[in-house]
Amino acid sequence: MSGAPETETGKAAQLAFKWLWNQPEVTCVLSGMNSLLMVSENCDAAKNAVPGCLTADEEALISEIKQIISETEKVGCTGCRYCMPCPKGVDIPGIFHYYNMMYSDSKWTGRSEYAQTNALRIEPAYASLCVGCGKCESHCPQQIPIREKLKEADKALRPWPYKVAAGAVRKFMVR
Ligand code: SF4
Ligand code: SF4
Structure with a gap:
């Protein structure tokens, strides 16, 4: 061997x-x-x-x-999760994973996978819940400007039609 x-x-x-x-x-x-x-x-x-x-x-x-x-990676997140847990419940590595997927696979794949795994959770874990405390950034070995990248990722993953649709689905299905 x-x-x-x-x-x-x-x-x-x-x-x-x-x-x-x-x-x-x-x-x-x-x-x-x-x-x-x-x-x-x-x-x-x-x-x-x-x-x-x-x-x-x-x-x-x-x-x-x-x-x-x-060329295909928007955020150099390794998924180590040292930045977790976020006190506001933001799923930092998950959001970066699907943001990268939009460019390594396709925009549709990244957004739809994100919708299925993140958007319909009972407890929301959106990037927009971030209050900018900076706790996560002090733990990130890749020195990612997490707050800035979360805003960028949220804009890409949740365009306004997505927010409207996800809001409607949450209203009727997630209770
Ligand atoms: S900066 Fe935002 S994402 Fe990071 S720990 Fe604070 S609330 Fe969570
Ligand atoms: S600590 Fe940095 S590299 Fe690790 S999961 Fe969090 S954002 Fe990604």
Whole structure:
């Protein structure tokens, strides 16, 4: 059980590890593993883990991936939830997830998934409930300007026809 990774996921994980180990500042990498195969693949990846281990082709591939991600991701939220809970009940990572989905999938997908999972909750979790206390931003490891991005996301996810429709549905269905 060693050698090149067997799956596409394993190959992607190995490239990500190599990128980390390629940084001279990184001395330790922690990874969640849930199978013996993952342990084996990670051990293989660690064997040649030194700064400068990335090949020119791998560096080019990573640049391409970064470019694609930056074009399709509106907020660099990893979903870690360190910013939660919000005292006003705002679903910060959920809102950013569906906002990003509007650009990685389609506007329709992002808005409709958001409507199904967030808009019809018994306790609303809209971005507009934010009172700007800033508690969340002090916990965000990605240093996201959460208050500003929430306003942007809310505008995109809930255009006025959506608000009218969601309000009507809530009135009759969510009690
Ligand atoms: S700034 Fe807004 S989203 Fe952040 S914790 Fe305060 S109320 Fe919640
Ligand atoms: S702490 Fe930052 S990165 Fe983590 S879920 Fe909250 S907004 Fe996203």
